[in-house]
Amino acid sequence: MKNFEAITNQTYTFGNCNICDARCCDGSRGSTFSQLILSDFEVVFKNFPIVFLLGELGYLKPVVLLSNGKGFCRYIKDMKCVIYDERPSVCKLYPLSPHLDNKTYIDTTCPAVNELGNPITKEGVVQKDFFHKSLIGYQDKYIDTHNHFEQFNNKNYLEEVITINENIFYKFKEHFNDDFIKMHLNSLHHIDDYFTTT
Ligand code: SF4
Numbered sequence: 001m002k003n004f005e006a007i008t009n010q011t012y013t014f015g016n017c018n019i020c021d022a023r024c025c026d027g028s029r030g031s032t033f034s035q036l037i038l039s040d041f042e043v044v045f046k047n048f049p050i051v052f053l054l055g056e057l058g059y060l061k062p063v064v065l066l067s068n069g070k071g072f073c074r075y076i077k078d079m080k081c082v083i084y085d086e087r088p089s090v091c092k093l094y095p096l097s098p099h100l101d102n103k104t105y106i107d108t109t110c111p112a113v114n115e116l117g118n119p120i121t122k123e124g125v126v127q128k129d130f131f132h133k134s135l136i137g138y139q140d141k142y143i144d145t146h147n148h149f150e151q152f153n154n155k156n157y158l159e160e161v162i163t164i165n166e167n168i169f170y171k172f173k174e175h176f177n178d179d180f181i182k183m184h185l186n187s188l189h190h191i192d193d194y195f196t197t198t
């Protein structure tokens with residue numbers, strides 16, 4: 001399983017993915033779903049299901065389902081990502097991850113972290129080769145996403161679509177003429193490719 005730690009002023013290096021069996025793409029090792037922000041939708045809905053979690057306090061959280069929680073993402077072939085340019089930002093950023101607190105976190109279970117190689121961070125600053133625009137202003141993007149879906153946060157508008165590892169995921173019953181909900185609904189056919197629906 002993953003272990004994300006906040007980066008303060010540390011220097012981390014990154015070795016080589018050749019030493020690893022793509023554990024970051026494996027649902028049995030923690031890559032099942034990931035939170036989305038609005039700007040992620042347009043890329044993600046083409047290849048993955050976008051569904052919703054009802055988080056603590058009843059907030060609606062859009063997430064991408066990366067796997068069925070038991071095996072690999074279906075876009076891994078011979079330990080390589082076959083949608084590399086169109087992979088979700090969570091994959092582009094890994095082993096880094098932005099957070100609501102506006103800090104960047106790093107997964108210290110990635111076997112390449114702190115191996116001999118290029119620096120990912122120097123004294124807390126993310127280096128150019130590992131930088132992604134999603135790392136900037138994540139808190140604002142998260143709040144914008146939250147506010148957007150809060151207007152539709154009504155259990156009568158939702159129904160359960162799939163349960164994975166005891167997490168219940170929801171879909172909207174209609175699109176409300178909202179572009180993001182339309183992309184979510186359009187993405188649901190990917191569930192059949194991966195999963196057994198409830
Ligand atoms: S990023 Fe880390 S976990 Fe993912 S394939 Fe490379 S070494 Fe493995």
Ligand code: SF4
Binds near residue numbers: 081
């Ligand atoms: S999209 Fe690519 S990088 Fe992301 S989990 Fe799937 S195979 Fe791995």
